[in-house]
Amino acid sequence: MQPPVALSALRRAVMALEPGIASAAGRPFETGRPDLDAWLGGGLARGVLHEVHAGHARHPAAATGFGLGVALRAAGGRPLVWVRQDPVEARVGGLYGDGLAAFGLDPSRLVVVRARDPTGALRAVDEAARCSGLGAALVEMGGAPGILDLKASRRLTLSARASGVTLVMIRLDASACPSAATTRWSVAAVTSSPVEAKAPGRPAFAATLLRHRAGRPSRTWHLEWDRDSLRFSSPVAEPAAAAPLPRAVVSVPVGGAGPAEAGRRRAG
Amino acid sequence: MAQVGGALRLAAVGREAMALGLRPGQTLADARARIPHLVVEDHDPAADAALLHRMAGACDRWTPLVALDPPDGLILDVTGCAHLVGGEAELRAQSLRRFRHAGFSVCATIAGTPDAARALARFGRAGTVPPGGEAEAVRALPVAALGLEQDTRAALALAGLKRLGDLAGLPSRPLAARFGEEPGRRLRRVQGLEDRRITPLRPRPACWADEVFADPVAHRPAIAAALQRLAGRVADRLEAEGRGGRAFEASFFRSDGAVRRIGIRTGRPQRDPDTILRLLRERLDALADPLDPGFGFDRVRLAVAAAEPLEPRQPRLDGEADHEDAVSDLVDRLVARLGAARVLRFVAADTHDPLRSSRLVPAAEPGASSAPWPVPEPSEPPARPLHLFDPPQAVEALAEVPDGPPLRFRWQGVLHTIVHAEGPERIAPEWWRDPDAPTRDYYRVEDAQGGRFWLYRAGLYDRETGPPRWYLHGLFA
Structure with a gap:
């Protein structure tokens, strides 16, 4: 038996065990920007945990906006749950219904849960992750609470996988710590493409893929949120648009049995 | 002893005092004359009433x-x-x-x-x-x-x-x-010739089931098993009546007479024993002071405090109704765990005041109909921020007079230099609420790092008193 065959068979076996890569949770959802979706192998996985880190502690709202965009893409037309905590609320302010509507989320689709502390927030989001009627659940975490360990995130992933609810965890100021998240992003604010009279434009982000469970290499995209079509798009004038992709990208079929094993590595 | 009219009188007497010939209503002076070493306490009617309630x-x-x-x-x-x-x-x-x-x-x-x-x-x-x-x-x-x-x-x-x-x-x-x-x-x-209804302290439950133990039970699994049997019995009864419960109450009767009651509410009529049990368990887990069995409970009761008609429903082929029900059940579980004040939904109010135009109300409570949400202009950037500070945060800002956008501002010790700005959007206060509130000029601004903020200046130059102050009201994504 050839060692590479054995290796790829082993990889496939591990893939099938990994939550978030196997197709149990259904088709992935597209972010809306073709080159990003191609890079991710068709989009982001549904029914798993995605982590969004704030690139700048001073601009936490960029991570929130990106996370909300991901959740909206994942949810389709279904309801959302947003779990908040009192300390976070004091720091970044309360959610604003008019602002959610201006971002493209009908506020009547949203259930807001206000937990006292990280423990309560985790339990609430775990409860939400088991409700198959939901489209997505968001949770914000400030700092690095001890309760949020590998076990907790694995638990969330398992709950989400069974129900198909996509979880988005927004880490406001945490350094990366081990977690079972399928993707981890670092999102910083960037200046938008101004509209007429130098007015600030659409929400713009520099989103860096820090970790991907299927081993996609790290890369940064400049994205804008297009509220009218509810998708991420390329900015009108993007500095990184001219740069070619670092290498040819082969899209991986869901389930992991693709010819792309050579380009795959474990990251994180 | 209590003050009645001008005199101190005995309000109640103990068994020994009764044996010595004292009676309620006697003046304290009389009683003292008969029993010089009488021990008296002030009468506390509120405590008596509380005891009677217990x-x-x-x-x-x-x-x-x-x-x-x-x-x-x-x-x-x-x-x-x-x-x-x-x-x-x-x-x-x-x-x-x-x-x-x-x-x-x-x-x-x-x-x-x-x-x-x-x-x-x-x-x-x-x-x-x-x-x-x-x-x-x-x-x-x-x-x-x-x-x-x-x-x-x-x-x-x-x-x-x-x-x-x-x-x-x-x-x-x-x-x-x-x-x-x-x-x-x-x-x-x-004489028993004419009856009258008594007014019970607690409203009569729609139906209930009791489990009585021969010996007091303090063992948690035994209590949980009793609750499970009770939920099954209550569910059967509700099903036979074609009803579902909106409020349930489990009462735990301790052998020493103390009663502990745990209530749950649901967003829609329920009669599924597993759902009821799960909500009860959530509630029991979330109790600040856990259920104390003392020497044991000798009776556990599950009562349906409020019931509504609930017809068996055919599941819809597209599964849409199931989604709604699933979310309603999720809200019930979260309410049981966190309390109704922490599970919320948005309601829009028909006002232009940003602090009042969107409100969070308990998701479990019906009513509070929402005004329509503002429809965003196509292809315009969001005009309102995702996060709103309440109260707005004071910042130091440098701006052109009289109503130019700020050039830079300092928030939490960090200086932000503004590169893009839009405004002012003038929002006049609601004079019928607060006649002295200054006019606000709102600006949507973006700093060199890409942070987008919603700032306002309180007050107009020359027209309203004092130097205008600047506030940060919200954060855009």
């Missing part, structure tokens, strides 16, 4: 219909309940035993109407009156047993009517002509 809660074990008869009585409607403990005599004996065991001096009477039982318990010989025997049993009671006003009582006494038997022999019409309708009506009630 006793009423303990009586819940025999019947859900318990009414207060202040200051020191309880009336229980035991219709249809007595056979559960082995008959009326046994019920009476059991209740007396329980309260005497706890150190109370009590007497109890079971009779056909609440008034008869009350009159006999307070003024006559206690016991169980056989059905129809009330008129005979109350003959010897004094007229005071009717509970009439002082002047009517005095008038009856003047006429030589001292016993209920004297009154019972009189024709009712002349009696009513002379003393009013009231004595006649009270008499009929006390």
Whole structure:
């Protein structure tokens, strides 16, 4: 038996065990920007945990906006749950219904849960992750609470996988710590493409893929949120648009049995 | 001891004092003259009332219909309940035993109407009156047993009517002509000829199920198993009635008389035993002071406090209704765990004041209809921020006068240099709420790092008083 065959068979076996890569949770959802979706192998996985880190502690709202965009893409037309905590609320302010509507989320689709502390927030989001009627659940975490360990995130992933609810965890100021998240992003604010009279434009982000469970290499995209079509798009004038992709990208079929094993590595 | 009129009088006396000849209502001076070493305490009516309430809660074990008869009585409607403990005599004996065991001096009477039982318990010989025997049993009671006003009582006494038997022999019409309708009506009630409803302390549940233990149970799994059986029984009953519960209450009766009640509410009628159990468990887990079995619970009850019609439904083929139900159930579970004030939904208000245009209301409560949400202009950037500070945060800002956008501002010690700005959007205060509030000029700004902020200047140059101050009101994504 050839060692590479054995290796790829082993990889496939591990893939099938990994939550978030196997197709149990259904088709992935597209972010809306073709080159990003191609890079991710068709989009982001549904029914798993995605982590969004704030690139700048001073601009936490960029991570929130990106996370909300991901959740909206994942949810389709279904309801959302947003779990908040009192300390976070004091720091970044309360959610604003008019602002959610201006971002493209009908506020009547949203259930807001206000937990006292990280423990309560985790339990609430775990409860939400088991409700198959939901489209997505968001949770914000400030700092690095001890309760949020590998076990907790694995638990969330398992709950989400069974129900198909996509979880988005927004880490406001945490350094990366081990977690079972399928993707981890670092999102910083960037200046938008101004509209007429130098007015600030659409929400713009520099989103860096820090970790991907299927081993996609790290890369940064400049994205804008297009509220009218509810998708991420390329900015009108993007500095990184001219740069070619670092290498040819082969899209991986869901389930992991693709010819792309050579380009795959474990990251994180 | 309590102050009555100008004198200090005894409000209540203990058993030993009673034996020494003291009676409630005596002046303190008289009592002291007889017993120089008398120990007195201030009368605390609120504590008495609270104790009576607790006793009423303990009586819940025999019947859900318990009414207060202040200051020191309880009336229980035991219709249809007595056979559960082995008959009326046994019920009476059991209740007396329980309260005497706890150190109370009590007497109890079971009779056909609440008034008869009350009159006999307070003024006559206690016991169980056989059905129809009330008129005979109350003959010897004094007229005071009717509970009439002082002047009517005095008038009856003047006429030589001292016993209920004297009154019972009189024709009712002349009696009513002379003393009013009231004595006649009270008499009929006390004689058991006319019934009245008691007003129970707690509303009668739609249905309930009890589990009684021969020996008190303190073991958690045993309690959980009892709850499970109760949920099944309640669910069967609800299903037979075609109803579902909107509010459930589990009562845990401790063997020492204390009662602990745990309530849950649901967003839609429910009768699935697993759902009910799960909500109860959430609630029990989230209790700040956990259920303390003490020496054990001897009875557990699950009551449906509110029920609504619930028809069996055919699941829809597209599964849409199931999604709604699933979310409604999720809200119930979160409410059971976190409390109704922490599970919220947005409601829009028809106002231009940013602080009032969107509100969070408890998601579990119906009503509070929402105004339509503002429809964003196509292809325009968001005009309102995702996060809003309440109250707005004061910042130092440098701006052109009179109404130019800020050039830079300092928030939490960090200087932000603005590269893009839009404004002002002038939002006048609602003068009918706060006539002195200054006008606000809002600006949407973006700093060199890409942070997008919603700032406003409170007050207009020259037109409103004082130098204008700047505030950060929200953060855009």
